[in-house]
Amino acid sequence: MSKKIAIGGDHAGFEYKKQLVAKLEELGYEVKDFGPFSDASVDYPDYVHPLSAAVEEGVFDQGILICGSGNGVAITANKHQGIRAALCWNEDLAALARQHNNANVLAIPARFVGYELAEKMASTFLSTDFEGGRHQNRVDKIACG
Template sequence: MSKKIAIGGDHAGFHYKTEMIKVLETEGYEVKDFGPYSGDSADYPDFVHPLCDAIEKGEFKQGILICGSGNGVAITANKHQEIRAALCWTEDLASLARQHNDANVLALPARFIPFDLAEKMTMIFLTTEFEGGRHATRVSKIACK
């Protein structure tokens, strides 16, 4: 499992992103921050597209996106053909996103979950393997090519 992680979001997720970077680095991950770099109002697509481009180029296997609701970053990320972003708000959803959907981007809603839950879901997401099998067949049908 790669220990390189891409992370980004918007101004509403800035505080959680800053704290999550510390957690990830403590866990031995090499983290690239795609921004924003302050809590000032920002447009999430400006950070989400470069993060997803880097995953599609193979620079990272997985990414974490954090915004207020998680919706904007997830919608934007899923415009990329090789990205499977999952908006999660429970530990079970984070686990299933990996096990059944082979999600490669976790979208977190900073305004709706406590940071300790965001941290738990991130660790679950990063350490849970894709089950493959019947799920692989389904995942192979997701991208519009």
């Protein structure tokens, strides 16, 4: 059974998202695109909240959000108690977000990383396991609810 991945963002992340959906499907992931579906200006929370709720509810294994800086989508996603969205700009951060923080959503800053790096970060994030152990105690203390 392949991993189910939710992907979304805003207009600044649209081109990367379109390319990344195709790549992930080629690699065997089941991908749902939460939008947007063009590069026309949009309000990213309209896409981030439904994606985050679906990951939080376990409908999807992990999520990827792409916007200009990555900040807006990460901040919005992290309003959901069951989401641990990590803003990453290199592969090491993507790996550590999974290994140490059990992040379940990757936020990519499309205006600050090239597409090839974005693809590598997504691959690393999706293929890296949470280490658990001493990190589990810390992750258990993240949620406020």
